Amino acid sequence: MRTLKESIKVKSFNYKKHNDYSWSMIIDLDRCNGCGACVIGCQAENNVATVGEEEVGKKRNMHWLRIERYIEGEYPHVKVRFLPMMCQHCAQAPCESVCPVYATYHNPEGLNVQVYNRCIGTRFCGNNCPYSVRYFNWFDSSFPEPVNNQLNPDVSVRERGVMEKCSLCMQRIRRGKDTAKDEGREVQDGDIQPACAQTCPTGAITFGNINDHESKVYKMAHSGRAISLFEEKGTHPAVKYLKGGTNDVIG
Amino acid sequence: MDRRSFLKLSGVAASASVVGACSRTSQNVISFVEAPNDGANPVDGDWFATTCRECNAGCGVIVRTVNGRAKKIEGNAIHPISRGKACARSQAAVQTVYHPERLTTPMLKGAGGFESIGWDKAVDVISQRFTEAEGKLFYLNNGANDASSGIVNEIFGKMDGFLNVGNSEPGFESLVAGGAALADSPRLPFPDLDHAQFAILFGADIFESGPSPVFWGGSFGECRRGRASVRGRLVYAGSRLSSTAAVCDLWLPVPPGKLGLLALSVAQVVVDIIISRKLALTIPRNALGRWSEVLKDYDPEKVAAQLEMPAEYIHKLAIPFVDESPSVAIAGADVTGHVNGVAALDAVEFLNMLSYEIGREKLRIHERLTPEPNEGLKRRITQALGVDHEAQGYKRMVELVDGMEQGKYSMGIISHTNPVFDTPAGLKFKDAMSKVGFTVAVANFMDETAAEATLVLPDHHWLEGWSVQNPNFVPGVPVLNLQQPVIRPFVDTRSGSDIILAAAAAAKLKTPAASTEEFVQGKVKQFRAEMLGAPAYLGDEEFFRHLLRNGGWWSSEIENEPTPTPPDSVLWEYRDKLKAPEPEFDGAENPFYLHPFQTVHMGRGQGANNGWLQEAPDPITTLMWQFWVEMNPATAAKLGVVEGDMVKISSAHGSITAPVFPYKGIRPDVVAVPIGYGHTNYGKLATGRGENVMTLLGAKQDTDSGAHAWRAQKVKVEKAQGRMKMLRNAHPEGEYKGEVFQL
Amino acid sequence: MSLDDNVKRSADAGVAGGHHGDVMALPEIESFRDPETKAAKAHYDDADIYRDEKGFNEHTLRPMFFTTKSYFIFTLALGLVMAQGLGFFVYQTFVGLGMAGIHEPVYWGAYIATFVFWVGMSHSGTIVSSILRLTQANWRRPILRAAEAMTAFSLMVAGLFPLIHVGRLWRAYYMVPLPSQRMLWPNFKSPLMWDFCAINIYLTGSMTFLYIGLLPDLAVARDKAIAMGNWRRHYLKVLALGWRGSHREWSVYNKCSLFLAVIILLIAPSVHTIVSWDFAMTMTPGWHTTIFGPYFVVGAIYSGIAAVITLMITLRILFNLDDVIRKFHIDALGKLLLVIAIIWTYFYFCEFITNWYSHKPEEWEVMAWQGHRFPYHLMVMLGGSCLTIFCLSWRRFRSCMPCMFALTLLVNCGMYIERYLIVVPILSRRDNPFMWTDYTPTITEVGIIVASFAYFIFLYAIFIKLFPIVTMADVKEGVIVSGDVRLGRHAVRVQVKE
């Protein structure tokens, strides 16, 4: 057990120094075409419920990953932007510290983890998330027979009244690490792919270990285009974005 | 014990219990929360390679199954079309396997509607009809060159009066016809976007409709950011800012039907630049002069008014087209949807030819930029499969409808397609179909066409059945897709082609195999023998397994036949094709152009009964579960409607009412309506959701190819009663505030 | 004017000096809310009932011992309102929180606004009572009990709302630091946890304060109940703890009250500060501001005092306590309210001008007096400051009971809306513009919230029937320690202070 002194010293930023893995995701906004394949991929992988027309009207859709669409300019100089938005896995996550029951915390690999069966549903985390990427189970999610046959056995189905959110496909990370361990090696770059990164047709999403300086994500995160959303809030997200090009290259 | 010491003791006890409470549990708490997937150990499951059949693109996929249930569909990483990726519709297919509304038993239409009959009886009924029909039958599928098409074709193909029809996606036929401009056979044009630096998309909604959005997505990604130093740039010309246009760097709202004109105008400037810069091309200099002469009518200054944009924009397209070579021009639905579609396609192809010349001159050309390698091999695969590769297209549909009207067919088999729903009202397919005595619908779900049929055969889902496919869309390499059952049939279904084979055998017809599986195996064997030559190290059995493992066969190397570089004389023959006829419109007296479009989720309507797809927000409107009509805010203001107000859109063929979604990215004289909504009989989720835009469309055809000119429709729009809450994901005010992210 | 004069007079009149069996002959009262109760008045020789302690006891205990039919009808009606709320709540618990109108990202809605409102209400009682006790303001005496009870009950109501609001009610005990096999332990870094502690501690403290204040009066009520053979004697005996008014008891009791007053005065502001930190600790624009702590506390005291006034006037009318709760009490409370209103307005202005000046879009989106929020802001402005400050500046207004009743109700409406404006619009227009939404409460929420008001009134109604509502001992003490001093031509009422 650590001494009190040691334990006081532990700070969030040490993830990158003290752990083999620090997972990160880079999304190239210049590549995203808003096709929504990642949305369905995430839904299939993580047993994300559909809520139906009525609830969607109340903005209660559960997609862990959503594609935000922004429109700029006036006709005919209109520009549409897509912004895939999922849990940003902030190193200084606003959502974590406000949870009264430790239902969400930061794991040693830099992931913001939601523990469903601890959650009592105060929704404080949802209020404190500047990205609004935490979703609440307003009702019991409906997977009636025979639709339940599709459910991924690796991921639990959430009860009503708990928060859920993107886990960066925690189960895939674990499987990747298990496989690597079985084969007696470190996880290689590209071994682990969350469902969205796996499926993105344009290759806009890249996932990897940012502690590995040879990894793609490390290089991308250190390119000039890399930004964090709401950087001014100081959340230090593990999900980073690569800026798009200029609006009108021709003009 | 006196009171004072009692109080002291109890105080100590209270604080001690607090201390005790937090001392013990540390390790357990940590281990507990470190099992965020609730203690479930990741299960590996089994991955099977097969082919996605949600559309005809032929993407290779792998399917994860756990305990005999399909769990997840992903792209097959080694497959040349999908390249390891999958689209939304493909991944949502697991939902349709376990759909509660799947058909489970063959049903024969009796006096009181459909009655459940056993499989044996179904085979009896069909075989009896086969005998009676004596070849006077038609087979209508969704345009896939697959095993069932091959089987039917091999049984009936040589019979007089048999018609094989593919109800392929709108615009497909024109694309094929346009692609034939230079090659001597029908093919889809394949511009190599991957390696282009500059691309002009002529109404090409490659991520929404077009063949294989997945492949195009990958190409786009490569083009945009695949290279270290180059950012590919794209320009979109078309009347609506589609989600494809959204990722382009510039959008030019060209009036409907004028894209060919734009292409020629760009070509004119490009040729001028080539001449003025004295670029050394294989085309002789004097020949260039001739081209310049041919194109002089399309000078930007002259056509700018017609294109409703400043002439400088045309220069803005043409200059980078030369400077940033390699460049490509891609034509798509907005080009092929008009009566001058093929002419416009030819103009676009001409641009590609110029691009090839420029690229080669600048030593920037990649071998895959424009060629269509192994066209012959592809055709041979098609022939080997026994499918009629000319079956697809609207021309055949017209022929079929005429035939049905005239009573030519006593029987019809309609497999996995829904023409009653997705053919234009002007074709009057439903009326014609009712004149056929006996129709068999092979389907997974009850839909509008199956409801009209006499006999409904529940088919295996594509995750459950065998097939082999030669995809329509072949990007550079010939592909033979293999589709294998990855799970046991979930409900009591039979393979449609198995039933046809059984019935044909019972009717004493010559059948190519006893079952689909056998047919597939036979074809693979034949394929190995005829196409590849037999690799010595693989026997037939091993080769088949090899294919099963990979999900099909494709040449691993690009086996180029030398790219035909048309000599000037050939090109010069081409000059007659360079014209831009005025578009014609059905209902030309109406004020608005109708712009039906496919969305990424609905397809042609197949996706409408899938909860995941319905709930996935549309990329542009972010609407879920809902049908809409897009119009420019200025148009909406003129009509006096705001978001959610109902408008009535009518043409001579019918009318629909839909809620308005004002969208800045659309021309003010165009109203855009998504395809795939408005099912009348397609299960709980789809039925009654919106209206079917196909009911507005007339039967205008492309003057050259005979393809359906599905955007050659003008309509009336008027305000209707009622309002609807728009179920949008984006907030109507917030969607204009993207600047907060400082992207 | 000393008490024993009164006693003597009573003795002379043959009233005092009775025996145990001498049951108080309290007059029958026709109506539960008959202000004039002439029969009752006739019992005393004049209006100043302080002179007759026994009469005073009987008079102030009457609401407790005598109940009319209309009281039962009223309570039953409250019960029905509560029942519908309970029905909605049970349904919501079993079906899911989706029954409420909240949605992403407006995760907190009317429930939390109501929670903040009730916590705010609770700040009147004990805080006012403590301050007045410590400053030995003589006019405090009759109102203490009613105010303290209000604290306790509004906290009890407020405490329900987090429970109504959580997604998994059946797991809400995870917040309690109970060692269990599940190895669950609360996170003390969460403001919600502070809130949980603070509210519970405040509830404990204010209940204690209320109870300790009740102790001597319970003894009086106990004696009456025993004399009348009333069923209340059973619990009163127990709760009075055998209090007999010995000087040692009084001395210790006064000291204890002093301790409690100080401690409560330390707890109460911290409670609403912590409630405000539920908001201010987040990084949600509009919430993330340092002003929230004092702003909430002042707002809480403001709405609390207004509620005390409303309540006082109600009690005065319902239970014929004109002689106990006098106009000058309301006038004094009105002055206090005026001061707090001015302070509150100052905070409101500070918050507004900071946002207006910086004009950060996401904050201004909320603060701007625009769109459908305009009437709400107007209501806050009117109820919260302008109208209140204007009206309360007039003495005649302050001593006009109906006017004060209406105004204080308006103040609390304004303050409720202010809480709503703090919670909802900010969440519906927060950082990520894509997720902006609009929120309207559903019938479920409205039902439950209406029931919470009924619950509060119900608790009060029950309390009145079970415990003395007027702080009798304090009033008596006030009589003892005060007297008339002649200053030239005037006789001035003075109070002994130690």
Place this chain on the structure above:
Amino acid sequence: MSDHYTVLGLYRKVETITKAGDPIREAFGVKDGDIEVLSSAAYPDGALLDDKELLHQVESRQFLFPFLMGFVGFGAGVILAGGTGYIMNLIVGGKSPFTYAPTGVITYEFTLLFGVIGSVLSLLYYAGLPNWTDRAYDPEVADGALGLLVKVYSKEDQEKAAKIMEDYGAYKIKKGVNDF
């Protein structure tokens, strides 16, 4: 302890009762703790009976209860909030497991909670409550009568005290055994 006897005299006037106290004390040498006045309201210390010395002792110690309990609460708060961080070692929000501010908040609250408890305990302890036994009391005290209660150790003294009280204006005398 052997039996004791009590006399409760009820008075109507403050003046009378203040005069009655001293003769009784003198007559029996009653100690501070054995004589008491009952009243329905809090009279200032020493107003009715000169027992300031005794009360002063009580008062000067009474503050210790909330004070010491406050310390206990302080410890509980630190242990609860700080100890949680120390033992759980869970990183939330990038904050270190032990943090000062939240611990401070919780500690403050717990200190005050225990202070409240301490105050109540001080009341119960020094006032000898709860005591539900049948003690010398008269309900008229609640209605404003003042009672002088004295504890003596013999029957004779009881009679004598009752006599003195009557002499000094008590309108009612109650005698009891073992019920001080």
